[in-house]
Amino acid sequence: RFQESSFLLALLYCNNFDSNIFYKNQSLFKWAEGGIKYWAEIQRKNGSFDEVYPFENSFVATAFSTCAITESMLAMNTECCLENVVKAGKWLSRNDNFIVANQMAGALLALYNIFLLTEDERFLMAANDKLKNLLALQTIEGFFPEYGGYDIGYLSITISYMAAYYKKTQKHNIYDSIIRAIDFIEGKIQDDGSHDYTQTSRGTQYLYPYGFTAMNRINVLEKQLNGLEKNSIINPSWMDDRFCIPLTIDYLQTYLEYSNDDDNN
Secondary structure: OHHHHHHHHHHHHHOOOOOOOOOOOHHHHHHHHHHHHHHHHOOOOOOOEOOOOOOOOEHHHHHHHHHHHHHHHHHHOOOOOHHHHHHHHHHHHHOOOOOEHHHHHHHHHHHHHHHHHHOOHHHHHHHHHHHHHHHHHOOOOOOOOEOOEOOHHHHHHHHHHHHHHHHHHOOHHHHHHHHHHHHHHHOOOOOOOOOOOOOOOOOOOOOOOHHHHHOOOHHHHHHHHHHHHOOOOOOHHHOOOOOHHHHHHHHHHHHHHHHHOHHHO
16 A cells, blocks of 8 residues: 555646646656556466465455556656556455445546546446445445444545545546535534544544535535644644655645635635
8 A cells, every 4th residue: 555655746846836846756666657557566377466464355455555556657748667557456356345335436446547548348347236235335424434434534534535536437326416415524523623433333533634625515625724733633744654645646646626616815
């Protein structure tokens, strides 16, 4: 999962925003592509990846790393290691993890990205199947379950991946589902961006902001900014080296989304 850093480097390489000294820096392109190549080297023959121990065939590692790698490839317009992406897509097409919704959302976006890269309808169909399965998990209260209950941090990850998918497809059925999930979270976020995590299924204290920004639900983002200004809520610099990577990516995507919104300029 460290190879998800490729997407962070790709975002820095491709986006010309204030004080970004890395824009079009060829070293970053090489580093991002190098991460893709190393990701391909450690892939299992069946297309999956390990997360913690050898021959694990981890759904989460395969879903999230493939998603990040394909986002990098799309951003940088490269077909580096495309055959490995296809292998990962085939494995994700055959596997699910219904008790952890955020991983299903990552697999959904990964498969759709593979369709964009290959124009192979099999991956579009696989993405549609993942979407159907993911939407079926949503509860009447609006949240997507994590080990049988709701968890604010992991739900925000689900919302971020679903929002990215919606931005690419404009599917209205997923729009309604995302808004229901955001409505569920919104009432639980305090003015300083914190939430009561003690009764949640996984006890996460962080919040991924991109999905709220992409869906134009700025209220949650404003609360989070309050907490960040006071240095009272978890941010990427508080996380360890592995978990700071996807959260930093989400923060950067949030900044790019927010700064590109004409209404916020």
